[in-house]
Ligand SMILES: NC(=O)c1ccc[n+]([C@@H]2O[C@H](COP(=O)([O-])OP(=O)(O)OC[C@H]3O[C@@H](n4cnc5c(N)ncnc54)[C@H](O)[C@@H]3O)[C@@H](O)[C@H]2O)c1
């Protein structure tokens with residue numbers, strides 16, 4: 063070893079190594095390193111400096127294996143870090159542009175609101191459709207109960223984000239004439255409480271006293287600010303009743319509601335085989351194209367069971383439009399709407415306001431041991447229910463090392479482990495002994511499958527953590543991971559699955575409201591705690 067070289071290198075790489083080791087687990091504080099675009103160039107310089115330093119040193123002996131390995135590791139770290147900083151700079155530039163557009167749009171809205179205080183018109187509506195039309199509309203924001211209300215500045219309004227940025231050139235008609243999505247606002251409040259501003263500061267500590275100012279999660283209500291124009295329908299395949307209903311629903315949405323309708327390619331073929339009059343229905347060619355549709359789609363409708371909701375959510379790798387799930391399966395934890403009453407339900411949803419359940423998703427990322435030096439890694443997968451890591455066809459116990467924010471949790475020896483969202487708590491996790499958790503409780507369920515230990519109880523972890531599950535190098539067998547029961551992938555020794563809460567939840571429309579719907583689903587779906595009531599004629603405490 064050459065002490066001088068090691069010292070110089072250490073001075074140059076101290077930050078690199080800290081960043082890389084943390085970041086590979088999804089926990090690194092990227093801001094501390096890549097907070098400004100200049101970091102990209104300073105990191106490139108550091109990388110160059112490392113290169114120079116390495117070439118300036120006295121020639122290494124062939125026996126200096128450690129040193130060679132160390133310098134290779136350094137180059138990899140520097141390369142990864144530079145890529146990360148460049149990505150960050152790009153994202154920041156994009157965020158700044160969005161902020162600028164937001165500010166511009168907001169001041170335009172306020173100006174227009176000021177000019178038209180009597181009808182409470184949302185600015186972009188007035189510019190796109192004209193005041194006359196708006197004055198006639200029965201559902202103007204701020205006019206409910208005859209009141210003329212100004213928007214609270216803190217409201218969350220979708221239209222700033224969802225303006226249609228560009229036209230797709232899809233051959234299947236994705237380049238439709240729509241200019242923008244319907245805008246809506248979300249408001250938070252408990253029953254009977256007029257508070258519709260969500261306070262960001264949940265905990266205050268004025269004068270040294272810690273108090274909670276607000277709940278982190280509340281019943282959320284969605285109010286359309288402009289009329290929804292476009293819906294997308296996902297249907298369970300190979301079901302005659304679903305097929306019959308989809309034909310009827312598509313016709314009704316077009317003829318009675320004047321909506322643009324997208325369906326899956328398979329369904330479009332089915333509709334055309336019914337009648338050529340369905341040629342107005344739009345579709346897409348491959349699943350990548352559908353994610354481009356998000357900026358144009360106001361509402362997603364599912365016809366099927368929970369699996370169809372999972373399927374629909376999986377089509378959106380980023381933000382998901384609100385989903386209206388109709389129950390056409392046997393259980394239906396996430397499908398509160400009755401298909402027989404679809405017209406009334408859709409009328410109510412299209413009119414709004416509606417209660418929604420905001421269902422968190424997990425983003426899952428596989429880190430392959432053999433690709434640990436590669437900057438490019440496998441794509442993230444988003445799950446609405448769970449990621450399951452299990453032994454697959456192997457007859458050996460799984461041996462999974464689990465870490466939570468880099469703290470060792472435990473080693474799972476058994477059939478496997480389920481990392482579930484709270485929405486998924488009533489699915490596989492429940493069958494494996496996990497608790498049922500209200501879907502709006504933020505958290506990650508850590509549920510073992512048939513653990514070979516008497517004391518392994520399931521855990522519920524907070525929503526801010528990152529969980530890493532690793533197949534140790536000395537494991538007797540590999541493991542398999544599946545996502546919402548699909549897309550199974552093998553995890554070999556040294557591979558890891560990293561999961562954290564995704565920034566894109568799935569909002570599903572409620573029949574009544576979130577808690578009511580959840581309780582109804584566990585009563586009706588599972589017959590939870592059903593027992594004959596004990597009669598009162600018997601012994602009593604005196
Ligand atoms: N032993 C088990 O209970 C078990 C085993 C494998 C998979 N699953 C679940 O099946 C899901 C995939 O569903 P699918 O419909 O594509 O497959 P599927 O057709 O095999 O149906 C699985 C069942 O799970 C129910 N289900 C799905 N999500 C649910 C939820 N969030 N709450 C309550 N029940 C739910 C469905 O209604 C269905 O009855 C997986 O995400 C997993 O949770 C359960």
Ligand SMILES: Nc1ncnc2c1ncn2[C@@H]1O[C@H](COP(=O)(O)OP(=O)(O)OP(=O)(O)O)[C@@H](O)[C@H]1O
Nearest residue numbers: 296297298299366367368369370373391392393394
């Ligand atoms: N549009 C779709 N395209 C392809 N597969 C789908 C689609 N919708 C649903 N599926 C798959 O079909 C399967 C069954 O769907 P779903 O759970 O909705 O119906 P179900 O099994 O009849 O309902 P339940 O489980 O409540 O009885 C699921 O595995 C789901 O992934």
